[in-house]
Amino acid sequence: MRAEAVEAMMPYLSDLYANPSGSHRFARRARQAVDEARDTVARVVGCHPNEVVFTGCGTENDNMAITGAIARRGGVAVCPAVEHHAVLHVVEQLSHQPRGQGRVVGVDAFGRVDLDELAATLDATPDVTIVSVMAVNNEVGTITDIAEVARVVRRHAPDALLHTDAVQSACWLDLRDITPHVDLLSLSAHKFGGPKGVGVLVERGGPKVDPLLVGGGQERERRSGTHNTAGIVAAAVALDLTDRERVVENVRLAALRDQLVDGLRDRLDGITETVPREYKVAGSAHVCITGIESEALLFLLDEADVCASAASACASGAMEPSHVLAAMGVDRSMALGALRLTLGQTTMAADIERAVDVIGAAVDQLRRHHPTPAVADGSAPTTLDPIASAS
Amino acid sequence: MKVMCAMSGGVDSSVAALLLRQAGHDVVGVTMKLWGGDSDTGCCSVSDVDDARRVAQQLGIDHLVFNFGDDFDEHVVAPYIDAHTRGVTPNPCIECNRSVKFARLAERADLLGFDAVATGHHANIGRSADGRYTLVRGSDAAKDQSYVVHMLDQVQLARTMFPVGGMQKADLRALAASIDLRTATKPDSQDVCFITSTGGRIAFLGDRIPFRSGTVVDTDGTRLGEVASVEMVTVGQRKGIGLPGGGPKRYVLDVDTASATVTVGSHADLLRDELIVDRMSWVDGPVHGSVLVQCSAHGRALPATISTAEEADSIVVRWHEPQRRIAPGQSVVAYDPTNTRALGGGICR
Numbered sequence: 074m075r076a077e078a079v080e081a082m083m084p085y086l087s088d089l090y091a092n093p094s095g096s097h098r099f100a101r102r103a104r105q106a107v108d109e110a111r112d113t114v115a116r117v118v119g120c121h122p123n124e125v126v127f128t129g130c131g132t133e134n135d136n137m138a139i140t141g142a143i144a145r146r147g148g149v150a151v152c153p154a155v156e157h158h159a160v161l162h163v164v165e166q167l168s169h170q171p172r173g174q175g176r177v178v179g180v181d182a183f184g185r186v187d188l189d190e191l192a193a194t195l196d197a198t199p200d201v202t203i204v205s206v207m208a209v210n211n212e213v214g215t216i217t218d219i220a221e222v223a224r225v226v227r228r229h230a231p232d233a234l235l236h237t238d239a240v241q242s243a244c245w246l247d248l249r250d251i252t253p254h255v256d257l258l259s260l261s262a263h264k265f266g267g268p269k270g271v272g273v274l275v276e277r278g279g280p281k282v283d284p285l286l287v288g289g290g291q292e293r294e295r296r297s298g299t300h301n302t303a304g305i306v307a308a309a310v311a312l313d314l315t316d317r318e319r320v321v322e323n324v325r326l327a328a329l330r331d332q333l334v335d336g337l338r339d340r341l342d343g344i345t346e347t348v349p350r351e352y353k354v355a356g357s358a359h360v361c362i363t364g365i366e367s368e369a370l371l372f373l374l375d376e377a378d379v380c381a382s383a384a385s386a387c388a389s390g391a392m393e394p395s396h397v398l399a400a401m402g403v404d405r406s407m408a409l410g411a412l413r414l415t416l417g418q419t420t421m422a423a424d425i426e427r428a429v430d431v432i433g434a435a436v437d438q439l440r441r442h443h444p445t446p447a448v449a450d451g452s453a454p455t456t457l458d459p460i461a462s463a464s
Numbered sequence: 465m466k467v468m469c470a471m472s473g474g475v476d477s478s479v480a481a482l483l484l485r486q487a488g489h490d491v492v493g494v495t496m497k498l499w500g501g502d503s504d505t506g507c508c509s510v511s512d513v514d515d516a517r518r519v520a521q522q523l524g525i526d527h528l529v530f531n532f533g534d535d536f537d538e539h540v541v542a543p544y545i546d547a548h549t550r551g552v553t554p555n556p557c558i559e560c561n562r563s564v565k566f567a568r569l570a571e572r573a574d575l576l577g578f579d580a581v582a583t584g585h586h587a588n589i590g591r592s593a594d595g596r597y598t599l600v601r602g603s604d605a606a607k608d609q610s611y612v613v614h615m616l617d618q619v620q621l622a623r624t625m626f627p628v629g630g631m632q633k634a635d636l637r638a639l640a641a642s643i644d645l646r647t648a649t650k651p652d653s654q655d656v657c658f659i660t661s662t663g664g665r666i667a668f669l670g671d672r673i674p675f676r677s678g679t680v681v682d683t684d685g686t687r688l689g690e691v692a693s694v695e696m697v698t699v700g701q702r703k704g705i706g707l708p709g710g711g712p713k714r715y716v717l718d719v720d721t722a723s724a725t726v727t728v729g730s731h732a733d734l735l736r737d738e739l740i741v742d743r744m745s746w747v748d749g750p751v752h753g754s755v756l757v758q759c760s761a762h763g764r765a766l767p768a769t770i771s772t773a774e775e776a777d778s779i780v781v782r783w784h785e786p787q788r789r790i791a792p793g794q795s796v797v798a799y800d801p802t803n804t805r806a807l808g809g810g811i812c813r
Contacts, residue, residue, distance in 0.1 A: 393531065
């Protein structure tokens with residue numbers, strides 16, 4: 074978490090602990106803090122403060138957008154196959170509901186929604202209520218042009234809502250460019266240096282979906298539940314700083330990311346960049362490494378204090394094969410060697426050098442045990458051409 | 465030593481990790497995620513992983529979860545399903561030990577620089593005078609699991625540890641309770657992890673293979689009745705074969721899935737003098753002659769003479785007294801005449 078965000082939340086955990094929905098003076102001060110945070114978030118997102126709903130997390134936003142839309146209007150929810158599980162599982166589960174239906178559409182080799190398939194699905198499905206397309210993929214970092222998606226949705230399903238899971242976007246993209254094209258937009262504070270447990274759902278132009286939580290009527294009855302004042306204040310501080318530093322950080326971290334991936338490619342054979350850099354955000358490095366299994370690699374990296382991930386962890390903590398790579402058409406044996414490294418505000422040049430050394434040594438160690446023919450016999454490593462493999 | 469301790473979330477492997485820690489080893493706990501489908505027993509449910517992790521936290525050791533789901537599907541679940549279509553009744557837990565726990569996990573441990581893999585099995589590893597490893601029954605006779613780990617050879621035994629093999633189960637539970645391990649009073653798992661207690665084998669197999677009704681005949685070929693699914697019938701079975709009660713006791717003598725025929729007969733008809741065991745593995749090389757032979761996890765080991773069969777990794781087991789026919793697919797394990805050491809085992813033909 075950003076130090077400024079930690080500092081900002083502290084008073085609300087002690088002296089200003091009052092419930093912002095209360096009617097006494099301390100409550101009013103807490104309320105003012107929430108209102109000011111809302112103004113800040115609205116300014117960065119590019120919406121009216123009344124369109125900002127503070128929630129508990131990104132998953133809650135995604136669930137509220139989709140189940141809330143179906144609860145209000147029935148019909149069909151549509152999303153691409155690479156969505157975060159907070160969207161994808163909701164859409165998949167709708168197929169079992171009496172009133173709703175879910176449709177999952179394919180993506181291209183970089184993980185962007187197939188616009189032709191999306192258009193065809195919308196044409197073939199008369200009662201689409203909501204389309205949900207992520208702006209930046211959490212695993213591979215691919216950017217989807219939401220304006221382009223919006224054009225397809227407005228043309229082929231004029232009555233449908235468009236939601237974007239923009240949880241991975243705040244550090245890298247100007248949200249003001251995305252918001253005008255959508256009806257609903259989800260953010261999560263821990264992705265931009267704020268605390269975990271704070272989400273922002275932007276719901277434009279008045280209520281579009283039914284609330285998920287009903288009760289005390291907080292957040293203009295869009296999301297009941299006592300405000301997490303400290304978290305909301307800290308989230309706004311973090312979002313504001315992230316927005317101010319975004320352009321500079323993009324340049325700095327893109328250079329470091331290039332250094333990291335180039336360093337790995339120089340150091341090791343059999344490294345494939347899953348998505349070309351020009352299609353993804355600056356802080357994402359995602360490679361597939363032949364001849365190793367990510368699960369084993371992550372253990373060695375952890376021992377050497379390099380924190381990385383492969384796909385997404387399931388409830389048990391086991392690594393699940395990536396649904397994102399599968400949807401992109403990446404071969405399963407390739408996907409088993411996936412490594413996902415994320416750069417952010419605290420990443421420095423020295424970290425990159427160390428990461429290259431540690432990963433290089435760990436991969437060497439694993440390959441010594443299990444020399445795969447492609448690497449061991451000195452022939453060219455298997456290379457993945459994402460375009461070829463998916464088409 | 466650096467030891468990878470397989471932790472299922474049960475009390476045995478919890479105590480195994482505890483004992484390794486107490487002995488000063490550098491221990492990392494690992495839970496294997498094997499089965500992705502419905503489960504309410506065994507080692508694959510999220511709550512079992514939680515238990516394993518919480519015990520590891522309490523012991524101050526790292527805990528990891530490895531996903532060996534693909535290996536489990538390929539080496540355990542798919543063969544299990546296929547076997548039933550052929551009228552064969554395998555023991556999936558033994559296949560899991562053979563192909564996943566002491567193969568895939570051990571390989572991973574090796575790869576990551578561990579000296580040994582430990583599990584919570586009730587079995588012991590001994591050394592003979594000439595330094596060879598022996599696989600010895602667990603000290604608690606009622607809990608002995610040497611039968612299910614019989615496939616370990618010298619190379620594997622050298623890198624395997626069974627920390628609780630020398631304990632009585634009651635002492636083990638008392639030890640777990642004495643330091644408030646959350647698994648201290650957890651019931652032992654009895655069942656196959658991918659078969660739910662509610663649906664059982666029928667629900668699992670029924671979702672995956674088409675059941676075929678079968679004709680029940682006696683030894684002369686006289687038609688006696690019908691069973692709903694010939695795939696669910698096992699040699700030696702007495703109940704649930706669609707025959708009216710009251711008559712003489714009838715046992716399943718043979719299941720022929722090709723013709724969907726179940727042959728039944730008297731107890732005497734079920735008795736056999738010998739059986740053939742395929743895919744033999746040996747703890748310390750092939751053994752012949754007079755031994756004791758055990759054909760189920762908690763069955764008695766009975767006197768028999770074993771000799772080589774025509775095929776290279778098969779043996780003939782000749783019972784000293786006729787015994788009930790063993791269902792094809794069951795593991796058959798030979799022990800030394802003192803009934804302490806497992807010598808090797810394979811699959812009943």
